[in-house]
Amino acid sequence: MGHRLADTSSPARLAAPDEGIGRDELALATRNHGLPLEALRYDVTPPGLHYVLTHYDIPYVPDDTAWRLSVTGRVQRPLHLDLADLKGFPQVTTRVTLECAGNGRALLTPRPVSQPWLVEAVGTAEWTGVPLRLLLAAAGVDADAVDVVFTGADHGVERGVEQDYQRSLPIDVATGTEPEVLVAHAMNGAPLPPQHGRPLRLIVPGWYGMAHVKWLREVAVTDAPFTGFQQSVAYRLRQESGEEGEPVTRIVPRALLVPPGFPDFMSRARVVRPGTVPLEGRAWSGRAPVTRVDVSTDAGRTWREAELEPDDGRPWAWRRWHFGWTAAEGEYELSARATDAEGHTQPLQQPWNRGGFANNLVQRVPVLCLAKEG
């Protein structure tokens, strides 16, 4: 009777009714972090405020110059590149809004037990690197290529499976230009912070965070579909655990508002005083450009259109919106709702699946408007 991985790694499960957040979920919440919602004010999220989700440990990389990226598999000229080699390729900088596929999970009923996000697993950065299509062209992709598999240096066990973090993209996505996938070495003009993949990560504009493999060390072209854990077991939309499920891919639309006024420390509930309360926020979609944001100040009973600012030629970044609200004494629930050019919008009832993925239920922000100071 040896000690096995199954002794420490348990299957996915749903929380029981009224089960509070457990110690294991809390351990994830204190490591990983969201965007404090007041930081939606910045066009580009300052370092340390962008959301972070790490499956295992953040690899310790004391010397970037020793890092190598391999481009292997079904290619004619395998590549082994260091950072200097990568910087010799044409460089692109793209502003991208990244969101965790599990954003909103902790608000679901029943609650899938995993990283317990509320609504704040998002951030926007300027990512600089080499278009992946140029690396694949340099390697010469074979005609029978199907998938491209990306391997990170992060190692752990998940639901009993020991693994390096791995995800794949179909060859047409990997070599496409809408979006143009990057192998990035810089975030907001500086080398990647350790928690964002130093020294190299993938950036797949418009896709949820699981696709943006961090601590990237291998790009392998395959002639068969990749069926690794993060592709076939995790990150699937399932109602029942036995289903194959649809894969999680691009980001569905979401709008968030900067909670107005000031907070109560413990409840994070908001307090304003009567008068003009400017509301602002951001909206994004990885499916199509956001074309409309509506705001409700009465718990979703009525909606009015917000003013959406131009995208300034940055289709993969969130757009700012604002809305004038005149508050009178009372209690309110504020919401914002994004719609994109393909007609996708945010549901008012929870979209539910066992993983708690791609859940874009509208945000609800309770606000107390005090009596006038007298």
Add this chain to the structure above:
Amino acid sequence: MGHRLADTSSPARLAAPDEGIGRDELALATRNHGLPLEALRYDVTPPGLHYVLTHYDIPYVPDDTAWRLSVTGRVQRPLHLDLADLKGFPQVTTRVTLECAGNGRALLTPRPVSQPWLVEAVGTAEWTGVPLRLLLAAAGVDADAVDVVFTGADHGVERGVEQDYQRSLPIDVATGTEPEVLVAHAMNGAPLPPQHGRPLRLIVPGWYGMAHVKWLREVAVTDAPFTGFQQSVAYRLRQESGEEGEPVTRIVPRALLVPPGFPDFMSRARVVRPGTVPLEGRAWSGRAPVTRVDVSTDAGRTWREAELEPDDGRPWAWRRWHFGWTAAEGEYELSARATDAEGHTQPLQQPWNRGGFANNLVQRVPVLCLAKEG
């Protein structure tokens, strides 16, 4: 019957037995974040990995040059300084380990309901700024000075009290040199990140985080003891809610180890394989230099001394330690325990108070050592 702050702000309380982490605690945990423990490997914590605790919202300061710091109250020459003025004073850079006074709170029984830290609310940075004693000397402190009150730009409500965040130091601490208090404008050689107080914060080496007032806008000398909320209501060590309580001041000793091997995603439990497993970590105390770290690999039954690295003349920063462990197949619980030059050490049973402050119970890290790969 008007709407009042009391409608949104409730009194401090203890969690019921077996009460899971609630929605309000989770909202704090997803905003604030700890140091991922593998980042204990860095002498100086990289940006975004240092712990962050914000009582209210992070103020939005789009233009640092418009910021003013007032030095007022019982002084002969009130000062109104901008950043350029402050940089005209002599500059000091000090490496300081900062820890939240509530670190460890979520592990307590019963659990005080507040920011639910496990053990990771710590970080070490190089802070650059002006010694506070030089600013006070320039202002000319009156002979009857008692306290110095520091006011931040962060505003909120806490336990029913609307407030700007304010803390004080006794005049002898504010003008002392052991530690030397700084008004800091840079962290690790760069302007402060927003979440660390941009553009100005107080640094009080050796004291828990509540003393290091962020977004600092006023320094006011008083001729009577300061009795504001954060000084007299919060941050007191109390067994019963009616007690006056001792104030929370300097950091008690703590050692943390880098959890070895690799983690399970969900439980964060650690997995190693048989053989040599180097252990390392950090130890600190704000009371006196750390002089000893002991390690247990058998759930605290036996302890052996770790090798403590020199402090390199940085008395306010954590010290690195390491320890050789040879793991055989089985289950373990690892702990480390710091002792300082004044004989303070970490308890093996929880030190408990209603706020969950200054709780330095030893860390416990479950580790599974697998059978040899066959």
